[in-house]
Amino acid sequence: MAESPAFLSAQEEGSFAYLTIKDRTPQILTKVIDTLHRHKSEFFEKHGEEGVEAEKKAISLLSKLRNELQTDKPIIPLVDKCVDADIWNQYLEYQRSLLNEGDGEPRWFFSPWLFVECYMYRRIHEAIIQSPPIQDFDVFKESKDKNFFESQESIDALCTHLKQLRPAKDLSENELKDECFRLLQISLWGNKCDLSLSGGESSSQRTSVMDSLEGLKPFILINDSEALWALLNGCKKTAKTPAVRVDIVLDNSGFELVTDLVLADFLLSFELATEIHFHGKTIPWFVSDVTVRDFSWTIEHVKSSNQKSTATCGADWENHVKMGRWIYHDHLFWTLPHPYCAMPQVAPDLYAELQKACLVIFKGDLNYRKLMSDRKWAFTTPFRQALSGFHPAPLCSIRTLKAELQVGLQPGQAEQLSASDPHWLTTGKYGIFQFDGPLPTCPFVNTIQPKLA
Numbered sequence: 217m218a219e220s221p222a223f224l225s226a227q228e229e230g231s232f233a234y235l236t237i238k239d240r241t242p243q244i245l246t247k248v249i250d251t252l253h254r255h256k257s258e259f260f261e262k263h264g265e266e267g268v269e270a271e272k273k274a275i276s277l278l279s280k281l282r283n284e285l286q287t288d289k290p291i292i293p294l295v296d297k298c299v300d301a302d303i304w305n306q307y308l309e310y311q312r313s314l315l316n317e318g319d320g321e322p323r324w325f326f327s328p329w330l331f332v333e334c335y336m337y338r339r340i341h342e343a344i345i346q347s348p349p350i351q352d353f354d355v356f357k358e359s360k361d362k363n364f365f366e367s368q369e370s371i372d373a374l375c376t377h378l379k380q381l382r383p384a385k386d387l388s389e390n391e392l393k394d395e396c397f398r399l400l401q402i403s404l405w406g407n408k409c410d411l412s413l414s415g416g417e418s419s420s421q422r423t424s425v426m427d428s429l430e431g432l433k434p435f436i437l438i439n440d441s442e443a444l445w446a447l448l449n450g451c452k453k454t455a456k457t458p459a460v461r462v463d464i465v466l467d468n469s470g471f472e473l474v475t476d477l478v479l480a481d482f483l484l485s486f487e488l489a490t491e492i493h494f495h496g497k498t499i500p501w502f503v504s505d506v507t508v509r510d511f512s513w514t515i516e517h518v519k520s521s522n523q524k525s526t527a528t529c530g531a532d533w534e535n536h537v538k539m540g541r542w543i544y545h546d547h548l549f550w551t552l553p554h555p556y557c558a559m560p561q562v563a564p565d566l567y568a569e570l571q572k573a574c575l576v577i578f579k580g581d582l583n584y585r586k587l588m589s590d591r592k593w594a595f596t597t598p599f600r601q602a603l604s605g606f607h608p609a610p611l612c613s614i615r616t617l618k619a620e621l622q623v624g625l626q627p628g629q630a631e632q633l634s635a636s637d638p639h640w641l642t643t644g645k646y647g648i649f650q651f652d653g654p655l656p657t658c659p660f661v662n663t664i665q666p667k668l669a
Contacts, residue, residue, distance in 0.1 A: 220604070221592040223328035224585075224621060232620045232642045233329035237285065241336055244503060245282040248340060248355045249275050255353070263349045270347040277343035281336070290321030291335060296342045300548045303562075304338060307331070307553055330590035334553040341499045354500045360510055363409060363470030364517065371474050371518070373426055374402065375526040378478050384486045392486060393445050399479045400441055400614065400649065401429050406475030407580050407616045408644045409468055409504075425475075432647075437617075437633075438624050440651035444575075444612050447653065448488045451574040462489040463573040463609075465550075466496050467580025469510035474518065476579065477533055484541055491541050493573065498546045502582055511544050545569070555589035557604035570608035578611060581618040587611075588621055595630035597623040599650050612651045616644040624650055 226237040252271050259267030284292070293308055294301040311322040311331060324332050345351045364371075381387075381395065405425050451460045462483055464476055476494075483489040496506040515537070519530025536542040549563035559567045570576050578587060588602045600607075602623045620641045622630070633640040640646055
């Protein structure tokens with residue numbers, strides 16, 4: 217069996233990984249420190265002097281982290297008492313074991329990019345939880361909420377469109393398929409709204425993506441939506457059990473989350489699924505990733521809209537949750553640095569949960585990087601090969617490109633793109649629907665990763 221390619225890392229000056237560690241991550245840390253500064257009076261009002269001291273402590277820890285990163289210091293173990301700290305520290309030991317003798321310690325610019333970027337967000341969390349009584353403060357909440365409010369017109373347009381659809385019984389199969397494709401594309405382009413890519417700057421959807429879909433089609437580099445439709449329609453038609461389950465592994469809150477909820481509502485309302493399971497993060501992550509607070513907050517704010525269609529959507533979504541048709545899960549594994557091919561060993565309970573689905577949709581770039589183990593695969597590598605045995609169920613990646621990583625392209629396609637647009641891999645301008653269908657058997661994955669306790 218051919219050896220897997222090397223991991224992406226910040227070693228190569230000028231690479232996107234290098235620019236992320238050199239520029240974007242310090243910028244994000246500076247914004248986090250600024251956010252804490254601006255909430256100083258709020259911490260004092262809530263907690264008195266203890267709150268002010270906690271703010272100072274958190275800022276001190278974050279300033280130290282920023283210095284470690286910018287001066288390429290060794291990666292140090294976590295010291296908090298969270299349940300995942302031991303797993304992180306074991307993974308750090310694993311990274312150390314991969315180094316050649318004389319290479320010293322794992323460091324920011326020389327370790328795998330996926331590991332150090334995840335580690336930075338976990339260290340931000342550590343700084344906050346080590347600073348009681350502000351340990352529950354979400355340093356990214358403001359920017360996530362702002363993205364939602366700034367996208368309000370697009371949200372209203374999308375909800376109005378959903379509510380104006382004719383009932384399922386009045387739609388032909390082709391009309392239903394066309395509508396499914398439209399909402400899949402909206403969910404795809406909603407993935408452009410990523411605050412970690414913009415360094416925490418505003419990335420809201422201010423114009424209606426509904427009007428732009430036709431013009432955006434040439435920017436979809438891989439479009440497996442026909443295969444996706446065949447699976448969904450087939451599950452609907454041949455379901456021998458009463459449940460048709462679709463899982464969505466979420467990415468960003470704000471406008472993107474609304475596009476995912478609209479897609480989920482459509483799948484239920486038009487009987488392509490009977491239950492939708494959402495997977496989010498247990499802690500604030502990569503600036504804009506969805507937590508349970510963001511999920512509930514978004515439904516509540518859609519419901520309280522003064523636009524009738526939007527408010528109706530919010531009420532319907534709240535009812536889906538109450539009736540158990542929409543189920544939100546979070547799991548520690550999503551905020552670990554492991555690639556997804558390690559899931560059967562590291563988090564067998566989560567893998568078993570995903571195996572219950574007819575389809576698992578993975579939204580966004582970080583999910584894609586973890587699906588692909590964040591390795592330097594050749595652009596023409598088959599998707600299934602790069603998944604390295606990960607296949608809990610038929611799965612589809614829906615992602616706009618924001619990392620120097622893409623597989624499954626036609627020969628010559630990447631070269632053509634590079635010639636016309638040198639930054640095609642990293643701007644979010646291009647997107648994919650990349651599908652891996654049912655397997656005759658699901659291969660066992662060999663890894664040496666520690667299990668979740």
